[in-house]
Amino acid sequence: MNTDDPIIAAIEAHRQACAETCAAYEHQNAVEHELATGVRVPAGEAENDLQWIAANDAAGEALAVQDDLALKLLETQPTTVAGAAALLTYYVDAVTTTQPEVVFPELDGNGRPFESRSIDEPRDFAYFIVRNVAAALSNMAAAGDAIEQHGAGELLTGLAHRVLVGAAE
Secondary structure, three states: OOOOOOHHHHHHHHHHHHHHHHHHHHHHHHOOOOOOOOOOOOOOHHHHHHHHHHHHHHHHHHHHHHHHHHHHHHHHOOOOOOHHHHHHHHHHHHHHOOOOOOOOOOOOOOOOOOOOOOOOOOHHHHHHHHHHHHHHHHHHHHHHHHHHHHOHHHHHHHHHHHHHHHHOO
């Protein structure tokens, strides 16, 4: 697979963030369990312990990073067919398996994280993944049509001419 496609790095960054979020929540649960089963904190008051608060904050921060990187999956357009396939495969694998560490944020109709004050209807994350891949494939097809219409040599010569003229100006 062509690793020059920027979507591959975006997928790997999201995958890593998901693993880090999972680890942060596991740590938070371990702290909560330790506090609740011990005599340190009465039952139901673990949320007031500084150790638990720190673990909860770390888990929340990890989830925020994960959500930001999920949005990068929508903002980063694949530049190759292999990259488009990798993005679709990553999403399908994540939602069709029991991978609790891989989650995607709920988005409004414009692809922004859904907030209660939004007037737009929420859309499934898959809609925006498919829209991104469709746009990428459309761009690739258009580039392919341009090469076929003008011939690869003419297209490259024209691009080189524009670069040289632009540099001279």
